Amino acid sequence: MSKFQKKRGKASPEVSTASLPDIIFMLLFFFMVVTVMRNSELKVKVVTPEATELSKLEEKSLVNYLYIGKPMEKYHETYGTTPRLQLGDKFATVADIPIFLEKHKVKVPENKRSRITSSLRVDGEVTMGIVQDVKTQLRKSGQLRVNYSSKKEREK
Numbered sequence: 436m437s438k439f440q441k442k443r444g445k446a447s448p449e450v451s452t453a454s455l456p457d458i459i460f461m462l463l464f465f466f467m468v469v470t471v472m473r474n475s476e477l478k479v480k481v482v483t484p485e486a487t488e489l490s491k492l493e494e495k496s497l498v499n500y501l502y503i504g505k506p507m508e509k510y511h512e513t514y515g516t517t518p519r520l521q522l523g524d525k526f527a528t529v530a531d532i533p534i535f536l537e538k539h540k541v542k543v544p545e546n547k548r549s550r551i552t553s554s555l556r557v558d559g560e561v562t563m564g565i566v567q568d569v570k571t572q573l574r575k576s577g578q579l580r581v582n583y584s585s586k587k588e589r590e591k
Contacts, residue, residue: 475524479504484559486585497551499539499578501532503565504558518561520569529568533576552580 481504492498502521506514510526519526522535540548553573557566573581 475500475521477502477507477521478510478524478526479506479519479521479558481556481558482560483556483585485588487588489585489587492552492554492582494547494550497543497547499536499551499553500556500584501553501569502556503561503569504556505561518558518565520565529565529572532569532572536573536576536578550580551578552582553578554582554584556584 479502481502503518504521505516505518506526514526520529521527522531527535536551536553540551543551555566555569570581573579
């Protein structure tokens with residue numbers, strides 16, 4: 436017999452997977468808490484028109500969304516069927532725009548405030564009267580970066 440034996444098949448110990456479910460559930464709860472599903476509930480019907488020349492907005496955190504359209508059916512009794520302006524989660528008037536802009540501006544870092552854009556999501560059937568009033572109020576409030584949201588035109 437030999438004095439020295441060859442070490443055969445000595446494998447490294449297996450990795451314990453007992454704590455793996457705990458780690459997965461911690462990650463799941465973290466993402467559930469941190470994730471924001473929706474910024475605001477849409478209370479007006481907005482079917483944006485189609486366009487051919489589109490460009491994407493760079494930073495979505497620098498965008499104010501102003502929705503203009505007819506109220507959804509569940510709001511007809513309260514607000515009627517005439518086109519309305521929605522700022523955030525609430526129906527608003529044109530006079531409420533400066534306050535809405537200031538609330539958003541406070542949340543944005545000072546070096547990025549000049550790049551804030553107001554995006555008008557306007558229903559295709561809305562007359563330009565209310566849109567013109569909103570644009571005038573935006574101009575008076577010093578918000579000169581305005582764009583219109585639309586969807587890409589379907590290819591024929």
